[in-house]
Amino acid sequence: DVQVVESGGGLVKPGGSLRLSCATSGFTFTSFTMNWVRQAPGKGLEWVSSVVSGGTHTYYADSVKGRFTISRDNAKNSLYLQMENLRAEDTAVYYCARSWVAAFDFWGQGTMVAVSS
């Protein structure tokens, strides 16, 4: 079975940093683009970032470009999101999701990031 498990969320002060991790199993990790999608409390979904299967190309939403860095370790079947200079508006549940035919077919349970002084 496909498993996607996020970790690393928590409470951080504005301007602080946090690194999210996503551990996967049950599929050929190296064959898929992987993504981060977030959902602010009571709000809709926002795509954050993607990294292609080989890790050579990354993409970011304008709202996080220059502050967040996505990466992957194909040897560990893991995805990461390094978040810098965090703002209150980054407060959200962050989901790790696999892309397939331009949709997100498997999601983790999410990890909560709260940015507050």
Place this chain on the structure above:
Amino acid sequence: DIVLTQSPDTLSLSPGERATLSCRASQGVSSSYLAWYQQKPGQAPRLLIYGTSNRATGTPDRFSGSGSGTDFTLTITRLEPEDFAVYLCQQYGGSRWTFGQGTKVEVK
């Protein structure tokens, strides 16, 4: 970025009734790149439909998708108790994804 607008915001229906949800794009979307998700409180979204009309694995056949260009529709032919949830459309283009704001299907 392409903006997706869903309507209505809330749909109040009874079990057994038909639900028709709309997703309108600010510019044309490839039919291959339009998907629908179901989300229940406290849970991650679940992919229902991809490529406008293809049911994902495990999606019951009472769910169907249609549309093209800028207008897309998710239809649930007969609502079951477990179908009351929020439904979101999503498009892909230019190496980025956007989501609609969601339609809540609630029990009347």
